[in-house]
Amino acid sequence: MMYTSAALLLAAASSVSAAAVSASLQYTATATSAVLAAQATAKSSSPVSFVKGKAFDRLAIIWLENTDFTLAAGDPNLAFLANKGIKLTNNFGVTHPSEPNYAAAIGGDYFGMNNDNLNYINSNISTVIDLLEGAGISWAEYQEDMPYAGYEGFAWLNEETQANDYVRKHNPAVLYDQNTKSLQRLEQMKNLTSFYEDLAANTLPQWMFITPNMTSDGHDSSVTVAGSWTRNFVEPLLDDERFMNNTLVLITFDENSSYSIQNQILGILLGDAVPSELVGTSDNNFYNHYSEISTVEANWGLPTLGRWDVGANVYQVVADKTGDSLRTYDAGNMAKHFYNLSYDGVFNSAPSFPVYPKPNLCLEHAGRKVAQSVQQKWYGNKNPSYYKDTIEVNDGLNPPAQYGFTN
């Protein structure tokens, strides 16, 4: 059953910032009957492509929820998976709570978001999906228990138990109007039923983002449930060549659960794209969610978004093939950054400067320039820009100029 409580819908609606109302909503009916009717007729789409990458030909990103690094690394099922690949031991979320981390992982910033509201990021903001499509690389999302492909509602409950199932805040693509204004893109935001259909039909895409439901991902349960779900999902795929065909899998978390400490999260890279000599090793380089974008850019030689993606470290296993050099985070500067609070911006709950920062159109890193599609949208715009070619990105305690600390 859907959230039909008027109070809950009102609460969600009133939290939308005035600057952030979308013009591009199509599948938002929330009554159970309407959702079930839409479910019966919803279209989904599975474009395929074979664009050769330098280190991998397919990337599957799986996100779990709210677990501190040490707890996640100690889970026996996640430890089992880490042993089959590379453990990232210096990997970070970019803020709290969940939604801004999901937004950041494809858009290169969280635009001041410090909440899990019904936020609509305007269509001037491009994401990795634009970069992938620009190069003809197929993509999809698989959101467990999303009621149908392209559903834009705030949440969907388990119809029998009323437990949380699908939540919009854990679906990165749907947060961006640039994606939801396209019917084609909505059809590529699918559920896990579709994953198994695509696997069977050999129509899996080259980039995919997988979100288990609110129980499976540990949010409403524990890391034990999340670890067990993840092993059950991934282990059979390890020797399934419909999935594992020069494939890299990233298993990570949105954020660390202790807000008062640095936001370190477990990351695991595995799959047949990991060279055998690296299986069972650790990688101590600094990474954060922006590495999930820069790694894709480096692998397929894509241009950038001109945001925090530009300077983010490319995973070493990929950088070995792309020639990217990795940078270290200055320890003194790191000690001042906790990545546990958002700086100000459009989606802040109490914004004092609700302005979209302009991408830094001049940035060039490792030969990668800002995408033409991004240049065209922003050329001549006078908004401030705070993006630099660095891994040492701002946080709420160290905000960019003009986007100061607000709460």
Ligand SMILES: *[C@@H]1O[C@H](CO)[C@@H](O)[C@H](O)[C@H]1NC(C)=O
């Ligand atoms: C997108 O950017 C253009 C140019 O800066 C601006 O005129 C327009 O208002 C922006 N669109 C939205 C929806 O904010």
Ligand SMILES: *[C@@H]1O[C@H](CO)[C@@H](O)[C@H](O)[C@H]1NC(C)=O
């Ligand atoms: C997944 O989505 C399809 C339509 O896109 C729908 O038919 C199916 O019932 C959905 N599965 C679940 C578990 O909601």
Ligand SMILES: *[C@@H]1O[C@H](CO)[C@@H](O)[C@H](O)[C@H]1NC(C)=O
């Ligand atoms: C979440 O997914 C699991 C299987 O992955 C399923 O057993 C469960 O019913 C789903 N929903 C809830 C609310 O647990």
Ligand SMILES: *[C@@H]1O[C@H](CO)[C@@H](O)[C@H](O)[C@H]1NC(C)=O
């Ligand atoms: C594996 O990828 C290659 C292209 O790199 C493709 O030709 C082949 O059909 C794929 N194999 C499977 C089983 O999908």
Ligand SMILES: *[C@@H]1O[C@H](CO)[C@@H](O)[C@H](O)[C@H]1NC(C)=O
């Ligand atoms: C972030 O961490 C710092 C250092 O522990 C702490 O002072 C601050 O209260 C934390 N912020 C939040 C929002 O938890």
Ligand SMILES: *[C@@H]1O[C@H](CO)[C@@H](O)[C@H](O)[C@H]1NC(C)=O
């Ligand atoms: C959360 O991350 C910090 C490092 O940034 C780490 O010291 C801490 O142990 C983590 N929390 C737990 C309980 O693992």
